[in-house]
Amino acid sequence: xKIAVVAANGRVGRLVVKxxxxxxxxxxxxxxxxxxxxxxxxxxxxxxxxxxxxxxDFDVVVDAFGTWEPETLDQHSATIKHLVDILxxxxxxxxIVGGAGSLYMxxxxxxxxxxxxxxxxxxxPLASAQNVTLDFLRGVxxxxxxFVSPAADFQAEGDRTGDYILAGxxxxxxxxxxxxxxYADYAIAMVDExxxxxxxxxxxxxxxxxxxx
Numbered sequence: 001x002k003i004a005v006v007a008a009n010g011r012v013g014r015l016v017v018k019x020x021x022x023x024x025x026x027x028x029x030x031x032x033x034x035x036x037x038x039x040x041x042x043x044x045x046x047x048x049x050x051x052x053x054x055x056x057d058f059d060v061v062v063d064a065f066g067t068w069e070p071e072t073l074d075q076h077s078a079t080i081k082h083l084v085d086i087l088x089x090x091x092x093x094x095x096i097v098g099g100a101g102s103l104y105m106x107x108x109x110x111x112x113x114x115x116x117x118x119x120x121x122x123x124x125p126l127a128s129a130q131n132v133t134l135d136f137l138r139g140v141x142x143x144x145x146x147f148v149s150p151a152a153d154f155q156a157e158g159d160r161t162g163d164y165i166l167a168g169x170x171x172x173x174x175x176x177x178x179x180x181x182x183y184a185d186y187a188i189a190m191v192d193e194x195x196x197x198x199x200x201x202x203x204x205x206x207x208x209x210x211x212x213x
Contacts, residue, residue, distance in 0.1 A: 003194055004028045004058045006047055006065055006083070009036045011156055012097050013064035015187035023191060028058070047079045052086045060093045060194040073129040080133050088142045093197050093204075095190060098147040100154065100179070101127025102134050103171040103209060113152060113171055134207060141205070148190055149209040151181040158182025158212070164189050165211040172211050181212035 003020050007013050008029035017037040020027045029039035032046050043054060047065060055061055065079050080096065087094055101114035101123065113119060114127045137145050152171070164185045165174060173179050181189075189210040196202040 001060065001195065001197070002026045002028070002058045003060045003062065003191075004030055004043070004055060005037075005039070005062045006030045006050075008039060008064065009033070010064050010066060012066070012183055012186065013037070013062075015183050016062055016064060016190050019184075019187040019191045020194070023195075025191070025194075030054075048082055050082070050086060052090070055087060055092055056090055058092050059197055060095060061087065062095045062097070062190060062194065064097045066097065068126055070125055073125055076129045076133050077136060080136060084137075084140055084143050084145070091144070093194070093202075094143055094145045095193060096133070096137070096145065096147045097190070098134060098149045098207065099127050099130035100149050100152045100171075100209070102131045102207070103149055103152075104169050105171050107170070109169065137205075144202075144204050146193060146203045146205075147207040148186075148193060149207060150186050151179040151209070151211045153178070153180035154186070155180060155182045158184065160184035160188070161212065162188065163213045165213060167209045167211060169207055169209070172209060174211055174213050179211055181210055185212050186210060 003025050005013050005017050009031045014037050017039045027039045028041040029037040030043045035042045103113045105111040
């Protein structure tokens with residue numbers, strides 16, 4: 001399987017690359033500067049400069065782009081819209097590293113995690129930007145996208161346990177009542193989803209979520 005990872009030098013991107021390479025997949029890192037990953041191949045380009053020709057031969061493109069500065073949060077939507085434009089009508093899957101703020105807290109799907117009283121104010125701008133991205137994707141029917149939300153406590157330095165719970169649109173906790181997952185276990189879940197490509201188990205045009213056990 002040929003997998004491209006956009007923004008591969010980021011902390012999540014690097015772990016997705018490593019997980020895929022360790023499984024024997026053919027992985028290309030797409031980076032703006034020097035490649036800091038273990039990918040076998042590299043495309044050195046800004047996301048906004050990527051073209052259909054750059055991506056058309058991949059089975060899966062993983063978008064690991066992320067930014068946290070208030071003045072750049074609109075780049076979440078801009079970059080996704082660009083990737084959708086250049087992948088439209090192709091057979092290339094687009095997997096997006098999403099956020100937890102849009103997870104629903106009730107069966108009616110009227111309340112999201114970002115709406116709850118205990119959601120930290122510091123994370124609300126980022127969560128709102130990611131929600132806009134997901135809302136946009138829900139209207140896209142010419143790209144095989146999947147939005148993968150992590151648990152609420154997304155742990156950069158957490159251990160790689162090799163296990164996780166695959167869930168859907170609603171906020172989910174493990175047997176300990178925790179909503180947490182390490183970046184490393186999230187990378188496992190992302191590559192698992194990539195490897196479902198072409199099977200009935202693939203979550204096409206869906207948002208899924210993952211929680212550490």
